[in-house]
Amino acid sequence: MADELSERHEVTVFANRCERPADARWDFQPVRAWRGNALATVRTFPIGLRSLATKLAAFDIRHSQGYCGGQPNVVTAHICLAAYLDSLRDISLQSRTSLRLMAAAEARFYSRYEGRVIAVSQKTADELQNFYEVRGPISVIPHGVDATRFSNENRGRDRASARRQVGVNDGDTLALYVGDLTKSHSYLKELSAAAPDVQFAIVTASPAYHWKGANVRLIPPTSEIERYYAAADAFVFPTTYDAFGMVVLEAMASGLPVFSSDRAGAAELIESGKDGLVFPLDEWVEATAAALRNPESLRSVGCEAEQTARRHDWSTVVAAVEQVYFQVAGCVSENDTENANANRHERATTRGHSAGSLTDSLRPGASSEQESTASSHRPMTTVAFIVNGNYETAMGYRARDLAARLGQFDVLIAYRSTRKIVSILSFFIFLVRARPKVTYVFDISYSGVLAAALYRIVFGNRLVVETGDAIVELARSTGSRGRLRLWLTSVLENTAFRIADRVVV
Structure with a gap:
């Protein structure tokens, strides 16, 4: 993701360790x-980030991979630890005990977090809502796959040598498993016994749960895992829990039919019976053993699987994540985001000029020709919503609900950042770009009104200002502001009422 995003934006990766290519366009910031x-690691990494708070504050987007500190405004949930713990026996x-402590920390994080969440599967999104009561919007963006590295074309180069290395004959059916045995060992043992004519290659780092069988070969982890995909005829994945399961998509891209349990997030990408097979765990062994006896069907499903995987390359994922960034930064409307998600190969082509200028420098739209074509279909009246709050606030929800009801207008929405001066500038640039006939300000605050x-x-x-309170009288009655702040509030309220064409209460 960093490689592709850095072609258009300035990107810095904050990590404890990182393999940065010499020609990378993105920067690396070590974190203790x-x-x-x-x-x-979970406990100490946020402490390391605290010492870098000033650097982090300069970025419009702070995208965290899971909960790890740094005051993120976008978090990708790669797992729901409480759900994973619940699945283990x-x-x-x-x-x-270790998982319970980490799950408790994750629960505390989500109870306080108010930013955007990206889940790698609908399964994970549902678990976040059920276990942690996450109620804000969750964007489901599955992982991608490197279709160059994982490809059916590897068979011609690697299949024969890899099968010799594993120790199987050309005519044997070879089923492959890659991953942790904690979540799958009992089902794999049952399958190897139920399908004695099938050879099994198990690539795992798990020190436990090993077993011996005439048709079972345990293989240590390797940096050339694509060779084993090329050697195999099928991929088996009877997991009891996986938020996604990258190996499923890698196997599909390699042209393998995948036999997955219904407990893997990646199973959501499979149309069972067409480009893979998904079975409930209690049926998985029997159903998979029967299907492995049909080589012709395996090849047909594998071909379909490869085509499905090609639609999930990393460039597609980056484009979807980028639209979330635009939304958080307030420089794209809800409708624009939906359109971009429908055609995720469109790109933002302007490179950011500084780490703190995302709102100013990023804009959706692949070319001026595309923008001109799109604008020819827009309604005559463009309305800009200025929301004095972030995406998750009640005003944010109200603005989006109102926009959805105004189908006869082209509604663009911008949200306030945490810094007032930056928000004033960002709002003004947003308005200059949008050129609205009407500006509608949600709530009276300095940045939006000014x-x-x-x-x-x-x-x-035209300017419309909406307010839910007579803010001066409210502040005076509660005694929540000193004389100077009360006077400034009065000036702000009077300015808003005088310059507005309409006031909505």
């Missing part, structure tokens, strides 16, 4: 953390 075990007390008033003075459009 103790990597004694997973729990230690046969694990050690030490592992269960930006809208300045634009009205310069360009002479």
